[in-house]
Amino acid sequence: MVIxxxxxxxxxxxxxxxxxxxxxxxxxxxxxxxxxxxxxxxAAGMAVSMRFDAQISRTGAAKANVGNAISYNQTQDGFLGKxxxxxxRMSELxxxxxxxxxxxxxxxxxxxxxxxxxxxxxxAATKDFNGVSLFNGTAQNVTIDxxxxxx
Numbered sequence: 154m155v156i157x158x159x160x161x162x163x164x165x166x167x168x169x170x171x172x173x174x175x176x177x178x179x180x181x182x183x184x185x186x187x188x189x190x191x192x193x194x195x196a197a198g199m200a201v202s203m204r205f206d207a208q209i210s211r212t213g214a215a216k217a218n219v220g221n222a223i224s225y226n227q228t229q230d231g232f233l234g235k236x237x238x239x240x241x242r243m244s245e246l247x248x249x250x251x252x253x254x255x256x257x258x259x260x261x262x263x264x265x266x267x268x269x270x271x272x273x274x275x276x277a278a279t280k281d282f283n284g285v286s287l288f289n290g291t292a293q294n295v296t297i298d299x300x301x302x303x304x
Contacts, residue, residue, distance in 0.1 A: 212298070215296050218295050225285070225287070228287060229282075229287050235273075240270075246263045246270075247263075247267070250267075
C-alpha cells in the first residue's frame, strides 16, 4: 500500500494553525485591554507589571494600616471627650458641694456621683483597641507606604 503525501495540504494546515494561534493571541489582547497577556509577549514588561501589581497590593495594605490608625485615634478621641465631660461634671460637683445652703445628705450625694465619675475615668484608662492599649503612653508606629515606611 502506498501513502501519498499532499504537501500543499500540509502547508495549508500549518499556515491555518499559525494564523489561528495569532488570531487567538490578538483576541486575548483585545478582550483584556492589555498589551501584555503572557510573558512571551514582553518578558521584561511582564516583570515590571508584576512588580507594580505587588506594589499596589502593598499600598493597599498600607492604606488599611492608616485606616486602622485613624480608627484608633478616633476611639481615643471619643474616650477623651467622655473623660473631659466627666471632669467638667466633677468640677461642677465640687463647686456645688461648697454651697453653704446644701445639707450633708446633698453633699453625700454629690460625693457619690463624684466617686462614680472618678471610677469611670480610671476604667477608661484601661481600655484598648484591638488589643492595643489606648492610654498607656507607648508610641505606635504605622506603616504608611508600600516600601514599609512608618510614622
